[in-house]
Amino acid sequence: MRAADVMRTGFPRSWALAVLAFVVGLAGVLPGWAQETGSVAGTLIEGWDGRPLAGVTVTVRGTTLATVTDGQGRYQLGGVPPGEQVVRFSRPGYATAVVTEVRVLPGQTTAVNGSLRPEFYEMEEYEITAEEFEEQAVQLLQERQQSSALLDSIGSDAFARLGVSDAAGIVGKVTGASVVDGKFAVIRGLSDRYTAATLNGAEIPSADPYRKSAQLDLFPASQIERMVVAKTFTPDQPGSFTGGSVNIITRSFPERTFGKVSAGVEFNTQTSLNDAFLVAPEASASWYSLGRDLRGVPAALRDPDSLRIAGQQPRANDPARRIPGNATPEQAQRITDGARELESYQRALGPAGFAGVRDRAPLNHDYDFEFGTVLTNVFRRRLGVFAAMTYDRGFEFYEDGINNRYFADGRPRFLGREARGRMRTEVGGGANIAYELAPAHQVKFNLLFNRNIEDEARFVTGLLPEGDSQDPLVMHQLHYTERQIQAYQLAGEHEITALDGNRVDWLASYVATTQEEPDYRFFHGFLNEAGRYGFGGNTLPQPNLPSRTFRELKEENLTFRLDDTQPFTWWRGLEGRVRLGYYRSQSWRDGYERTFSYVGDRGSDANGFLGSPNDYLRDDNLGFRPVPQAGGATQLFFDRLITDAFGNNQGGGTNTVNAGYAMIDAQVWDRWRLIGGLRYETTLLDVSGRVGTNVVGNIIDEGHLLPAVGAVFAIRTNMNLRVHFAQTIARPSFREITPTRNYDVTTDDLFLGNPFLEISNVDNYDLRWEWFRRPGEVLSVSLFYKDIGRPIELEYTDQQANISIFRNRDAAKLYGVEFEARSRLDTLWPTLEDLSAGVNFAYIVSEVPLTPVELATKRQLDPSVGPTRPLYDQSPYILNLDLSWDAERWGTLVSVAANLTGERLFIANPLGVDIYEHPPVSLDLVIQQRLGERWQLKFTAKNLLDPEYRRTYGPESDGLRFTSHRRGRVFGLSLSAEF
Numbered sequence: 001m002r003a004a005d006v007m008r009t010g011f012p013r014s015w016a017l018a019v020l021a022f023v024v025g026l027a028g029v030l031p032g033w034a035q036e037t038g039s040v041a042g043t044l045i046e047g048w049d050g051r052p053l054a055g056v057t058v059t060v061r062g063t064t065l066a067t068v069t070d071g072q073g074r075y076q077l078g079g080v081p082p083g084e085q086v087v088r089f090s091r092p093g094y095a096t097a098v099v100t101e102v103r104v105l106p107g108q109t110t111a112v113n114g115s116l117r118p119e120f121y122e123m124e125e126y127e128i129t130a131e132e133f134e135e136q137a138v139q140l141l142q143e144r145q146q147s148s149a150l151l152d153s154i155g156s157d158a159f160a161r162l163g164v165s166d167a168a169g170i171v172g173k174v175t176g177a178s179v180v181d182g183k184f185a186v187i188r189g190l191s192d193r194y195t196a197a198t199l200n201g202a203e204i205p206s207a208d209p210y211r212k213s214a215q216l217d218l219f220p221a222s223q224i225e226r227m228v229v230a231k232t233f234t235p236d237q238p239g240s241f242t243g244g245s246v247n248i249i250t251r252s253f254p255e256r257t258f259g260k261v262s263a264g265v266e267f268n269t270q271t272s273l274n275d276a277f278l279v280a281p282e283a284s285a286s287w288y289s290l291g292r293d294l295r296g297v298p299a300a301l302r303d304p305d306s307l308r309i310a311g312q313q314p315r316a317n318d319p320a321r322r323i324p325g326n327a328t329p330e331q332a333q334r335i336t337d338g339a340r341e342l343e344s345y346q347r348a349l350g351p352a353g354f355a356g357v358r359d360r361a362p363l364n365h366d367y368d369f370e371f372g373t374v375l376t377n378v379f380r381r382r383l384g385v386f387a388a389m390t391y392d393r394g395f396e397f398y399e400d401g402i403n404n405r406y407f408a409d410g411r412p413r414f415l416g417r418e419a420r421g422r423m424r425t426e427v428g429g430g431a432n433i434a435y436e437l438a439p440a441h442q443v444k445f446n447l448l449f450n451r452n453i454e455d456e457a458r459f460v461t462g463l464l465p466e467g468d469s470q471d472p473l474v475m476h477q478l479h480y481t482e483r484q485i486q487a488y489q490l491a492g493e494h495e496i497t498a499l500d501g502n503r504v505d506w507l508a509s510y511v512a513t514t515q516e517e518p519d520y521r522f523f524h525g526f527l528n529e530a531g532r533y534g535f536g537g538n539t540l541p542q543p544n545l546p547s548r549t550f551r552e553l554k555e556e557n558l559t560f561r562l563d564d565t566q567p568f569t570w571w572r573g574l575e576g577r578v579r580l581g582y583y584r585s586q587s588w589r590d591g592y593e594r595t596f597s598y599v600g601d602r603g604s605d606a607n608g609f610l611g612s613p614n615d616y617l618r619d620d621n622l623g624f625r626p627v628p629q630a631g632g633a634t635q636l637f638f639d640r641l642i643t644d645a646f647g648n649n650q651g652g653g654t655n656t657v658n659a660g661y662a663m664i665d666a667q668v669w670d671r672w673r674l675i676g677g678l679r680y681e682t683t684l685l686d687v688s689g690r691v692g693t694n695v696v697g698n699i700i701d702e703g704h705l706l707p708a709v710g711a712v713f714a715i716r717t718n719m720n721l722r723v724h725f726a727q728t729i730a731r732p733s734f735r736e737i738t739p740t741r742n743y744d745v746t747t748d749d750l751f752l753g754n755p756f757l758e759i760s761n762v763d764n765y766d767l768r769w770e771w772f773r774r775p776g777e778v779l780s781v782s783l784f785y786k787d788i789g790r791p792i793e794l795e796y797t798d799q800q801a802n803i804s805i806f807r808n809r810d811a812a813k814l815y816g817v818e819f820e821a822r823s824r825l826d827t828l829w830p831t832l833e834d835l836s837a838g839v840n841f842a843y844i845v846s847e848v849p850l851t852p853v854e855l856a857t858k859r860q861l862d863p864s865v866g867p868t869r870p871l872y873d874q875s876p877y878i879l880n881l882d883l884s885w886d887a888e889r890w891g892t893l894v895s896v897a898a899n900l901t902g903e904r905l906f907i908a909n910p911l912g913v914d915i916y917e918h919p920p921v922s923l924d925l926v927i928q929q930r931l932g933e934r935w936q937l938k939f940t941a942k943n944l945l946d947p948e949y950r951r952t953y954g955p956e957s958d959g960l961r962f963t964s965h966r967r968g969r970v971f972g973l974s975l976s977a978e979f
Helices: 002-009 011-029 131-143 154-164 167-171 308-312 329-349 852-861
Strands: 038-046 057-060 066-068 074-080 083-090 097-104 110-113 113-114 128-130 151-153 179-180 182-185 196-198 224-230 245-249 257-269 277-281 357-359 364-378 381-407 410-437 441-463 472-494 503-529 532-533 549-571 573-601 622-626 635-636 641-668 674-691 695-718 719-730 739-743 748-754 760-771 779-790 792-796 803-808 809-823 837-851 877-888 892-901 905-909 915-918 922-931 934-942 949-953 961-965 970-979
Touching: 038 083, 038 097, 057 074, 066 074, 097 110, 097 113, 154 503, 167 179, 167 182, 167 224, 167 245, 182 196, 182 245, 277 381, 277 410, 277 441, 277 760, 329 622, 329 635, 364 970, 381 441, 410 472, 410 961, 674 719, 792 905
Parallel strands: 038 110, 038 113, 097 128, 196 245, 748 803
Antiparallel strands: 038 074, 057 066, 057 083, 083 097, 151 224, 179 182, 224 245, 257 364, 257 970, 277 357, 364 381, 381 410, 381 961, 410 441, 441 472, 472 503, 503 532, 503 549, 549 573, 573 641, 622 635, 641 674, 674 695, 695 719, 719 760, 739 748, 760 779, 779 809, 792 803, 809 837, 837 877, 877 892, 892 922, 905 915, 915 949, 922 934, 934 970, 949 961
C-alpha cells in the first residue's frame, strides 16, 4: 500500500464536524472576552532579508510595560490601557522605530507587525503610523524589496477591497497575470502548464483532465493569508517554474483571539429569479442543495470487456440473441441467459433523462466562519489555532449564446444558438495549528478540504448548411462535475542560535485532488417538423447516439522538502546567507472513462425517435422480449440496446521529481547584493493508457542542471535595480502524454493524448527597477525575455477541425514589459489623503514559427499571414486598475477595480484559421461600511459593463464567431460580525 493510501478513506465526510467540535471545545477554555485592558502583539522582521528578528525590545510610551521578541520575531504585550498608544521598537544595530496611532480596545489584541532597518540603511530613529508600519513591512519590504527573486504579492487585507473571492481572482490582480476559465493562472503570457502552483511551498496536483496546473478556484480567499507570485527562478524553487510560481500561503498563527461570521446574497440580472433557468430533470435548484446523488459506473460494467460482444454487434437479428427454430433446449437457454446478462447491465446503469428542464433560479448566497486564538500557556508554550469554514452557492444562465463552426475557407459548417444553466456549490474549510516547542522552534499542522460542485444543463440548436440533413441539429447535454481537494501538511521552523542563527525549515505534505463526472449525458440528433429525432451519421457531433459518459480522475502528491540556511558575516562586516536543500515530489494519477451509447434494437431509431429526450430511456424499455420469427425462430429484442463502442479509456501514471540545490545570497558591497546557485532535478514520468483493447504508454527519465544568477543594486535605501538569468523546464502533464481519446465539453471536439511529447527547456532573462517611495507605495518597471525550446502547444489535427492534440513545436520566444504603480493621491493634492490608486500593465509578444506546410496552407486562405503565431493562451496586454477611498474616521471604504485582457490563442489550427478568445472587460465596485466596533456591511457590484464573452476565428474581435455569450451583472450584499 502506498503511503498516500493511508489517508484516503473516511476523513472528508466527518471533517467539517470534527473541526467544528474542535473549535467549540477551544472556545470553552478561553479566558473571558471582556477585560478592562487590551494587548498588542505581532511579528518583527529584519528589513534587509525579511527574516524574523529576535531580541527586539517592545515598549509602550507612558507605561512601564515592556517585552522582547522571541526567536521567531514574535511578541505579545498585555495590560495595555485602551485608546491610541505609541509603541517603540528598538535593538542594537538597528534604527529605532516609533509607531503611533496604535488603537487598543478593551479585551482585544491589536496586531502591529513591522520591520527594523539595519544601521547601514538609516541610523536615526524614525516615526510612522501603525497602519503604514504594518503594510510596508509585510506586503512590500518582506515580499518584494528584500526578496531574492522578483516577487509580486497580495495580502488578505486587499482581498475584500479588490472584490475577489478565491485564489484565481487574487492571481488575476497581479501584474502580468491573467486567469483562464476562472481557474488557471497565466503569468507573463505563458499558459498554466508553465506555472508552478504550490500550497505553503508544496506542489498542488491538478484535478482537471486537460490542464497541468492546479485549479485555483478551489481555494477560498477566507483561508488565504497572502498570495506570492515569483517571476524569476531561484534554485530553492521547483524547476518547472517558467512563467511564474504561485504560492498560496494559508492563514496560520493568529496574533489575537477573534471570531468572524458573515453571510451574503447576490442578484444576477440574467439569472436570479429567472423561471427559464435550465436544470437537469433530477437536479434541484433549491437554496441549500449540494448537488445530485449520482452513482459511478456499476461494478458489473467497470470491466472494459463487459460489453465487447454486444458493442460490436448492436443491431437487429444479432445471432447472439436469435434462437433458431431447431435449437435444442440447452442452446435456447444459453442464448436467453446471454440476453438476461445484457439486460442486467442495462438495469444496473438504470434509466435516465437527457434534456434540461426549466426551473426558477434562487439568489446566489454564501456563508463564512473564521476563528483564531492564541493560548499562551500550553505546557508553558504558545499554541495558535485558526479555523475557517465556507459555503457558497451560485447560479449562472444564458439562453442567447452563439455556437458556430466554419470550414477553413469560411463556409459555415454549423450555425447554432445555445442555452446553458449552471449551478455551482462550494463547501470547505481549513484548520491550522502552530505550536512553539521552544524559543525559536515551531511546528505547524495545516488541514484543508474543499469541494466544488458544478451541475450544468445545456441546449444547442442550429443548422448544418452542407450536411446530409436539412433538419436542425439539436444537442442536449447534462454535465455534473464534482471536484475536491484535501491537504495535510506538517512543517517545522528551527533557529539554532549556537550555530550563529542557522535556520532549518522542513515540510511534509500530502495533497489529493479528485474530479468525478458521473453520468455525463448526450442527446445529439436531427429534429424534423414532426418532432422526430434522427441519430447516426458522420455529420452529427460525437457521440452521434444517445450516450452516457462516466469519468473519474484522482491525483495524489507527496512532497517533502528540507532547507538549511546559514547566515554569515564576511569582509567589511557585510552579511549573507548560504542555503542548501533537498526536495522530493511524487505524484500518482488514475483516470477512468467509460461511455455507453444506446440504439433501437428493432430499427426504430433508424426511422427516428418521437418524443421527449427524457422519455427515451425509461425503466420499461431496458429489458428484452421474445418476438416470433419466420420458420419457428425467436428473436430476443431490446427496445434500447446498450453499447460502449464510442469510449473505453483508462490511463494513469506516476511522476517522481527529486532535486537538490545550493545557493548563496550575499551583500558584496555596500549597495550590491548577489544571488546565485544550482539546482539538479530529475524527472521520472511513467504513463500508460488503454484505448479499447490496446495498452500503450511512455516513460520520460531525464535529469536537468538548472543554474540561476542575479544581482540587486540598491540605488537608494528604497530603490532597487535587479537583473536575473535562469534556466527552467516544463514537463508534459499526465493527460497530454497519455494516448487516450476524450470528448472535450469546452470545444465540442475530441481530444487526443500524445505519447511522444518531450520536456520543454527555457532560458529566462529579467530586469526590474523598483522604487518604494513611501510606505505602502511602489513604482516598478520590468523587462523580460524567454527563449523556449520544444514548447508544447494545443493544435487541431484534421481538416474538419474537430480533433485536437498537444504537440511539441521546435522553438518559441516571448518578451515583454511590465509596469506597476501604487500610491496615495495626496502626492497630487494634500486633501486627497484618503484616496489611493493602483495600476499595473503588461505588454507581451510571443512568436512560434510556422512550419513550411502550415505557412503555405494558411497563405492559401489569407496571403497576409505572417511566418509566426503567438503562444497558446498568451494575451498581448493585461491591464488592471483600482481606485480606493478609505475614510477611516467614518469607517467607509469604497473601491473600484477594472481589468482589460487582450485576445489569446484558444486553439491553433495548422490547416486553417486559429481560434482566439476575447476575455471580457471587467468593472467591479465594492463599498464597505463599518457599523460600530464589530459589524460591517458590504455592497458589491460585479461585471457592471456586462460585455460579451467571445471566441472568434482569427484575432479580430469582429471575426467569425466560434462561441459567444453574456454573463449578467451581479449585485451583492453581505453582513459580517467580528468578536
